[in-house]
Amino acid sequence: MKNEERVVIAGGGLAGLRAGERLRELGFRGEIVIVSAERHLPYHRPALSKEAINGELIASDLRLTISRELNAVWRLGTAATHLEPDRRVVGLPGGEELKYDGLIIATGVEPRHLAGAPRQDPRIHVLRTVDDAIAIKRAINSTQGLVVVIGGGLIGCEMAASVKTMGRDVAIVSRSSTLLGSAVGKNIADTVTEAHRVRGVRMAMGVKIRHWVRQAGGVAIHLSDGQVFFAAVVVIAVGASPSTAWLRGSGLVLEDGVLCDPTCHVVGGSDIVAAGDVARWPNLRFGGQPRRVEHWLNAVEMGRAAAENLLAGRDDSRPFTPVPRFWTEQYGMRIQGSGLPSLGQDTTTLAGSQKDHRTITGFVSDGRLVGMVGLDAPTAMIKLSTELWRQNRVTASGPQRRPPQPVPRPDAVPRPVAQQPVPPRESPVPGPMAAPVRREESVRLEAPRTESVRFEAPRARPTRSEQSMRFEAVRTEALRLENALLQEAVRSEAARTNAARAASARAEPARPEPLRSESVRSESVRSEPGPARTQFSDPVELARVPRQQQESQPLPLPPSHAPVVRSRGQGRSLVRTGPKARPR
Numbered sequence: 001m002k003n004e005e006r007v008v009i010a011g012g013g014l015a016g017l018r019a020g021e022r023l024r025e026l027g028f029r030g031e032i033v034i035v036s037a038e039r040h041l042p043y044h045r046p047a048l049s050k051e052a053i054n055g056e057l058i059a060s061d062l063r064l065t066i067s068r069e070l071n072a073v074w075r076l077g078t079a080a081t082h083l084e085p086d087r088r089v090v091g092l093p094g095g096e097e098l099k100y101d102g103l104i105i106a107t108g109v110e111p112r113h114l115a116g117a118p119r120q121d122p123r124i125h126v127l128r129t130v131d132d133a134i135a136i137k138r139a140i141n142s143t144q145g146l147v148v149v150i151g152g153g154l155i156g157c158e159m160a161a162s163v164k165t166m167g168r169d170v171a172i173v174s175r176s177s178t179l180l181g182s183a184v185g186k187n188i189a190d191t192v193t194e195a196h197r198v199r200g201v202r203m204a205m206g207v208k209i210r211h212w213v214r215q216a217g218g219v220a221i222h223l224s225d226g227q228v229f230f231a232a233v234v235v236i237a238v239g240a241s242p243s244t245a246w247l248r249g250s251g252l253v254l255e256d257g258v259l260c261d262p263t264c265h266v267v268g269g270s271d272i273v274a275a276g277d278v279a280r281w282p283n284l285r286f287g288g289q290p291r292r293v294e295h296w297l298n299a300v301e302m303g304r305a306a307a308e309n310l311l312a313g314r315d316d317s318r319p320f321t322p323v324p325r326f327w328t329e330q331y332g333m334r335i336q337g338s339g340l341p342s343l344g345q346d347t348t349t350l351a352g353s354q355k356d357h358r359t360i361t362g363f364v365s366d367g368r369l370v371g372m373v374g375l376d377a378p379t380a381m382i383k384l385s386t387e388l389w390r391q392n393r394v395t396a397s398g399p400q401r402r403p404p405q406p407v408p409r410p411d412a413v414p415r416p417v418a419q420q421p422v423p424p425r426e427s428p429v430p431g432p433m434a435a436p437v438r439r440e441e442s443v444r445l446e447a448p449r450t451e452s453v454r455f456e457a458p459r460a461r462p463t464r465s466e467q468s469m470r471f472e473a474v475r476t477e478a479l480r481l482e483n484a485l486l487q488e489a490v491r492s493e494a495a496r497t498n499a500a501r502a503a504s505a506r507a508e509p510a511r512p513e514p515l516r517s518e519s520v521r522s523e524s525v526r527s528e529p530g531p532a533r534t535q536f537s538d539p540v541e542l543a544r545v546p547r548q549q550q551e552s553q554p555l556p557l558p559p560s561h562a563p564v565v566r567s568r569g570q571g572r573s574l575v576r577t578g579p580k581a582r583p584r
Contacts, residue, residue, distance in 0.1 A: 005030030007310070008090050008098055009072075010080045010246075011106030012036025014045070014296065015276030017064065018303035019104045024069040026311055032072040033098060035090065037079035037107075041066070043130055046296050049158040050329070052133040053140075054165050059130050080107070083250040085269045091246075102310045105247075105258055105266065105274040106303060109240035109294060114150060117236060118212055123219055124234045127155060136235060145218055145232030146171055152179045152205070154328050156237040157192065160201055161330040171202035171229050173221065178205065184335060184373040185347045185361035191375060195331050204229070240294065242278045256280055257292045263317035264306040275299070275306035285321040285392045286340050286370065295326040321394050323385070336381050339363070339371030339388045351380045360384065368392070 007023060009016040012034050020032050043062040051057040075092070082091035083103075090098045111126035118124060125136045140147060140163060149160045152174030163170045172179070178189040179196060197203055204223055213220040221229045242257040252268045253259035257280035259267045264281060266272040274281075276299040282288045293302075301322050309317035327336045344363025350372060351360040360380055363371040369391050374381040 005101045006099065007032050007102040007104065008100035009034045009104045009106060010090060011104075011108055011276070011278070012038060012074070012076065013042055013106060013108050013276065013299065014064070015108070015299040015303035015306075016104065016106040017042045017066065017070075018300050019106060019275055019307040020070050020072050021067045022304040022307035023311065024067070024071070026308065028311060030101070032070070033075060033100075034072050035075045035078055035080050035092065035098070037077070038129060038131075039077040040130055041074070041076070048127060048130060048133040049155050050162050052130065053137055053159065053162040055137070059134060062130060080246045083247055083252070085250055085252070085272065088271070101271065103269075103272045104303075104306055104310060105272065105278060106276045106299075106306075107243040107246070107278050109277040110243045111236070112239045112241050114209075114236050114238050116209065116212065117150075117234075118214055118219070121214055121219065123232065124236065126236050127159065128240070136233070139233045140166065140168060143232035145169070146202075146229060147233045147235070148173060148221060148229050148231035149235050149237060150174075150209070151237035151239070152176050152181065153183070153237060153239065154180065154326075156235075157196070157330055158328060159235055159237060160196060164196075164199055164201055165331075169200075169202070171204065171231075172196065173204045173207065173209065173223065173229070175208060176205065183341060184337065184375075185341070185363070187349070187359055187361055188335065188373055188375045191357050191359075192330065192333070192335070195333065199331065202229075240277070242280075242292065244278065259290060261314070262319035262321070263309045263314065264302065264320050265309060265314045265317065271310070273306040273310045275302040279306075281320065283321055283340075284319050284394045285323065286343060287395070291340075293324045295324050297325050298322065319394065323388050323392070333357075334376050334378065335373065336378060337371065337373040338381065338385050339369070339392070341371030341373055343370040350384055351377060 005028075007020075007028065007030065009020055009032065013036075016034055016036070020034060023032060040059075040063075042064045043059075044064060047057060047062055052059070052062065078092055080090050081093060083089075084091070088100050088103075090100060090103065092098055109128075111128045111132075113119065119126075123139065125139065126132060127136060146169045147163050148171045149156045149163075150173050152172055156172060156174070157179050160170045160172050178186070179193045180189045182189075184192070193203070193205075204225065204227055206225075207227070208224040210222045210224055213222070215230075218230050218232045219234055221231060221234070223229070242254075244254045244258060247254055247258065250269075252266055252272075257278050258274040260274050260279050260281035261267060262282050262284050264273045264275060264279065266274050277292060277294045279302060280290045280292045282290045283293075302320060305318075305320040309320075312318075323339055325336070325338050327334065329335070341363040343365050345366070346364045348362045348364060349359060350362040351374075353359065356376075358374075358376045360372055360374040360377050362369050363373075369387055372381070372384060372388065
């Protein structure tokens with residue numbers, strides 16, 4: 001064991017931040033250096049296409065809260081230039097070399113270029129960073145003409161909805177015949193498309209751009225169907241590509257991202273893991289095909305899992321096997337997704353309402369539910385989500401080991417309970433809420449009682465405070481009321497099972513349970529293969545999920561404060577404790 005150790009995190013976004021915080025939770029006391037190409041500390045990126053554009057929030061409101069325990073050296077505005085794994089060196093601008101004992105690659109993605117688009121024109125923009133959002137907002141506020149959004153995906157639709165709420169004329173140009181395409185299923189895609197259309201958004205669907213003509217008053221966009229849009233502002237939202245140019249020549253496998261093992265360890269590298277949008281890994285819950293997942297929650301979970309496995313070492317690591325989730329809001333409609341809908345070969349309606357547009361579309365592959373997307377149906381999504389876990393079990397994960405636990409420092413000064421770091425929690429989160437889980441050998445499910453989902457009436461959205469906003473906890477009033485109901489069900493379940501758990505503990509060697517915060521949200525489900533439509537009664541009984549199905553989640557963070565950036569005169573800890581003394 002060395003007294004001086006350094007973990008370098010390449011990427012200053014959400015995945016890199018959560019990875020660094022997880023290292024500290026697990027007792028790592030060496031130096032953490034975060035190298036970020038952006039000049040800003042981590043911020044809430046999903047808000048860029050919504051609140052940051054329509055003026056509800058300013059850039060300072062988007063900053064994420066950073067744990068006091070992180071104590072990292074931030075190299076902002078410094079993009080990594082190359083990697084030499086043999087020498088354990090990350091290259092920085094100006095020929096600087098940064099040595100590491102462990103490396104976490106979390107450089108994310110970059111906006112994809114559109115062939116033929118005059119990107120040098122100041123009226124044409126992409127959206128990835130907070131600086132991009134500021135430039136787009138200024139361009140919209142300083143012009144009066146048409147705003148054209150190229151792309152009908154999540155970002156394109158959110159951008160168009162935000163601009164429309166500002167009272168501006170908007171047009172969407174997409175190669176798909178409907179907005180959001182196959183990502184949400186035909187029923188929901190048609191509903192979203194119609195929602196934009198009835199609000200006056202001009203639509204050019206199923207077309208290609210033939211050529212661009214730049215003029216003094218704007219940019220003329222000629223389409224394959226003969227239409228011409230004369231745009232004052234153009235926003236290109238046609239997807240993103242993994243940011244891996246700096247890794248060329250390193251010997252790592254760079255095919256649509258950084259190729260990783262199921263444990264997040266990079267193929268071809270030693271003491272290197274990857275996390276977030278840039279990582280491409282085989283999720284053993286959904287087969288062995290390596291894929292990237294560009295979702296906000298995946299960056300949180302994978303950053304923490306990568307940090308755990310870096311400390312544990314390749315041989316003692318656990319596979320990262322989440323059920324991915326995503327969400328979006330447009331014109332007050334909430335769209336939630338779970339699983340991998342892109343794997344679906346067919347779709348089915350899992351739930352629906354005859355009175356309004358609320359529905360849930362299931363995506364099926366070889367008779368197995370692999371994903372689902374719900375429209376304004378948060379309660380039903382949570383109740384149905386356990387079926388995804390049941391039908392998509394880890395197939396080739398190998399032996400499961402208990403994750404590393406935080407080790408108290410021998411020189412730590414006791415602090416009041418209110419100041420103690422919050423213990424880590426691990427739970428599956430089907431949807432945006434976390435559920436405490438117990439280690440069991442199988443999932444216990446019960447048959448549905450009827451054949452239709454009962455939707456709850458929509459609740460008014462809560463008033464937000466810009467001064468104390470924490471975006472990762474932002475939820476609608478409906479979700480908060482629903483969470484209270486589910487927590488009550490969990491408390492009832494816990495009371496009924498205390499005796500059984502005590503008897504089980506006496507019969508076998510004790511295993512520590514994951515520590516839980518009172519703020520942990522809970523959810524559960526009763527379901528069984530059968531009719532597509534299901535109804536759930538309240539209270540809901542908590543489903544038991546095996547240990548290998550658990551996922552790491554972000555800790556509840558302390559109150560907002562300035563991040564710690566070490567000065568030159570501040571010494572670096574040379575000794576650390578933890579389950580593994582050195583990344584190996």
